Amino acid sequence: MSQLKVHNSLTRQKEVFEPIVPGYVGMYVCGPTVSGESHLGHARPFITFDIVYRYLLHLGYRVRYVRNITDAGHFEEEGREAEDKISKKAVIEKMEPMELVQKYTNLFHWAMQEFNNLPPSIEPTATGHIVEQIVMIEKIIADGYAYVANGSVYFDVEKYNTDFSAQGKPYGMLSGRVLEDMLETTRELDNQEEKRNKADFALWKNAPPEHIMRWQSPWGEGFPGWHIECSAMSNKYLGSQFDIHGGGMDLQFPHHECEIAQSTVCNHVTPARYWLHNNMITINGRKMGKSYNNVIKLSELFTGSHPLLEQAYHPMTIRFFILQTHYRSTLDFGNEALKAAEKGLKRLWEAYEALQKFDASGNNATGDAELDAKVRKLVEQFEEFMQDDFNTAKVLANMFELVPVINGIKDKHIADHALSAETLRYLQTQMKAFVEDIFGLKGENANNSDKLNGVMQLLINIRKEAKVKKDYMTSDKIRNELLALGIHLKDEKGGEMSYTLD
């Protein structure tokens, strides 16, 4: 098999993936800020890196997947006033900050489960690692790359850039920014006067009296700067250097850039070797985000309760929708596109289920060598495409080319023995591995009860009998009334029937 190649944002090119320790992978992905409910835009990185995680597991790696929960208060700049998101909401909703954080953490976990994302190996919280963050900040100060001002601590970007450029690690190496250019920006921001330099960023912020979330530190009561938590936690659980750091492209600058600077000062090494960034979900060509006022929350998506939605969309539809695009491309949301995904997934899933029921224990004759070879090739390419920077879109395209073959065998348009038993088994195994284990798709009928199946079987039997007697009144009544309930009965070739739920 070819080697796994990933697009590394650090080098801006595809590189062969080689873990630091053979057989093991350490992966850190920036998690949610639990000051509110996640929206569709947030879903993309978590699904994207769930696929990466699952694929690495498929390749046989032992993966430690760390995804943080940001539950410490950060500042949100709204209008002219900077306020703490979590503490502000907490007052409005009359909740304890940690109560609010718990509520949204639970909601986040619920959404991840709906998407069938595997839980990460470790899900550390920022509030649970205040000590580690303080220790790290102290080290940065001791090394002379940070300074204290009025109870806050700032990272000295210019000094860092000067010293580390010499080692080929200038500030801006990840996002392609040049510090000198950035210093020329004229944009005015609040609370800049404490900083020696515009480009400096906060490691620790002095907490104003109204700030609810606060911790004692060597510099007074305050709270950690936004970037330091990821550096502290990735270092703690994955070591000074680890394999993969993931997140959305919008995090590349400044967040990941600052992480690199902080960690490099402390550990003298670039924290992650491969930086993977997924692109945004857009809506009408615009990034979905709070500041654009165009967010669709996940709960709204699943229930259809948002003015932009023409219907509810199942979490698996969203997952499939995301998989149909390469993770580094933008993905434009739209009802038409979501509906297309819904139908496409249904078609794929039904063929997949039919395939798994085929009996592959038959003889080994190959009835149609050409078709057999074509199927083999399409299946072999699953891995080839994934090895090439996780190209799920191409894998799905191949799967859809296999659908008519599967349906053809099922409906007897294609002879039973057109494919050799070996090829059929290969097809079944690989489809299972990719559809379920790697893509994490699951059937919507999976949790139908035995009782429902029993009742349906009864109705199917009655309908079959009616059809034999040419009693179409009865057979149509069963089919039509079930349809009104959202259950589709389908006559299969050979007199069998199956059903699907809306």
Added chain:
RNA sequence: GGUCCUGUGGCCGAGUGGCUAGGCAGAGCUCUGCAAAAGCUUCUACAGCGGUUCGAAUCCGCUCGGGACCUCCA
């Protein structure tokens, strides 16, 4: 203004120097008691203008359009 990305058919999207993914929608046909499903066939493409090349949608340049980020929003 700076840095970077992007412009593919009705919609969503792969991809690439010549063999022109895939899904959904549309059209026709087959199967079917009817329908649905399924199968087969099929129509619309690579923003515009130049250049490189035997050949470009794919490389280069320009123009136009869209987007992300630009330090305390995570």
